Amino acid sequence: xxxxxxxxxxxxxxxxxxxxxxxxxxxxxxxxxxxxxxxxxxxxxxxxxxxxxxxxxxxxxxxxxxxxxxxxxxxxxxxxxxxxxxxxxxxxxxxxxxxxxxxxxxxxxxxxxxxxxxxxxxxxxxxxxxxxxxxxxxxxxxxxxxxxxxxxxxxxxxxxxxxxxxxxxxxxxxxxxxxxxxxxxxxxxxxxxxxxxxxxxxxxxxxxxxxxxxxxxxxxxxxxxxxxxxxxxxxxxxxxxxxxxxxxxxxxxxxxxxxxxxxxxxxxxxxxxxxxxxxxxxxxxxxxxxxxxxxxxxxxxxxxxxxxxxxxxxxxxxxxxxxxxx
Numbered sequence: 001x002x003x004x005x006x007x008x009x010x011x012x013x014x015x016x017x018x019x020x021x022x023x024x025x026x027x028x029x030x031x032x033x034x035x036x037x038x039x040x041x042x043x044x045x046x047x048x049x050x051x052x053x054x055x056x057x058x059x060x061x062x063x064x065x066x067x068x069x070x071x072x073x074x075x076x077x078x079x080x081x082x083x084x085x086x087x088x089x090x091x092x093x094x095x096x097x098x099x100x101x102x103x104x105x106x107x108x109x110x111x112x113x114x115x116x117x118x119x120x121x122x123x124x125x126x127x128x129x130x131x132x133x134x135x136x137x138x139x140x141x142x143x144x145x146x147x148x149x150x151x152x153x154x155x156x157x158x159x160x161x162x163x164x165x166x167x168x169x170x171x172x173x174x175x176x177x178x179x180x181x182x183x184x185x186x187x188x189x190x191x192x193x194x195x196x197x198x199x200x201x202x203x204x205x206x207x208x209x210x211x212x213x214x215x216x217x218x219x220x221x222x223x224x225x226x227x228x229x230x231x232x233x234x235x236x237x238x239x240x241x242x243x244x245x246x247x248x249x250x251x252x253x254x255x256x257x258x259x260x261x262x263x264x265x266x267x268x269x270x271x272x273x274x275x276x277x278x279x280x281x282x283x284x285x286x287x288x289x290x291x292x293x294x295x296x297x298x299x300x301x302x303x304x305x306x307x308x309x310x311x312x313x314x315x316x317x318x319x320x321x322x323x324x325x326x
Contacts, residue, residue: 016048132166
């Protein structure tokens with residue numbers, strides 16, 4: 001090949017390009033996947049990898065380029081991992097070469113740099129994105145935002161957020177939550193990763209929810225308004241009916257708990273209150289109760305615990321509280 005499509009790229013971007021091509025090929029071994037996980041544990045490496053991923057997603061038409069199709073045709077009969085990697089690498093290289101300006105403030109492709117929005121203890125924050133979509137962050141939450149001409153990408157790094165998406169069929173609106181992704185065109189939904197349970201509640205429109213394993217699609221479903229998806233840490237899916245008032249109660253400073261464990265309630269309240277509550281034993285942590293609480297009112301919660309005799313409440317000199325078996 002007369003022209004090296006990787007010419008001019010930094011060593012880090014070249015490395016990110018190679019890893020992404022290998023992952024896309026579907027031919028990675030278990031040991032290679034472990035090496036990639038280790039490489040991605042570095043924040044700078046992860047940012048470079050996301051740039052390549054955004055290029056791949058943002059230059060979709062190039063995948064039907066005749067040269068790309070020819071590469072696929074030539075490699076198809078060979079069925080060997082090397083050729084799977086080579087095809088993915090070739091396509092990524094073409095995308096990278098054609099789309100490198102994607103990261104530069106030149107030409108007609110205008111891309112906002114990745115922005116970070118976060119909220120503090122007990123704080124809610126509303127952000128209007130440049131496309132007109134609105135993101136409302138619950139307390140102790142954080143998102144990263146990258147908008148381009150081809151896609152709108154959000155990473156919910158912690159906490160909970162309500163998304164009101166501006167309708168734009170030409171630009172999918174994607175929310176990444178670890179190894180899960182939510183994709184919308186024009187809709188309103190809540191994504192919650194404030195606990196170990198991944199929870200999506202769809203208020204309006206349609207939504208696609210996906211999970212990934214080793215960066216490869218594992219499962220995808222489409223849901224409609226009034227339904228939701230919960231995925232536990234073991235990867236088990238559950239489909240729910242959405243109570244819109246309960247799902248958005250936090251917007252008005254309330255938290256709705258339905259047969260929730262004391263450990264989950266304490267965890268949620270800790271995002272709004274400086275007073276520390278600890279649970280001394282698992283039996284107490286597993287006690288369950290339903291309640292509607294003001295997010296900034298831990299005392300009502302402690303009163304409920306005492307009234308229902310769910311645990312002993314010990315108040316300490318430093319202001320902290322311990323819950324334990326009676």
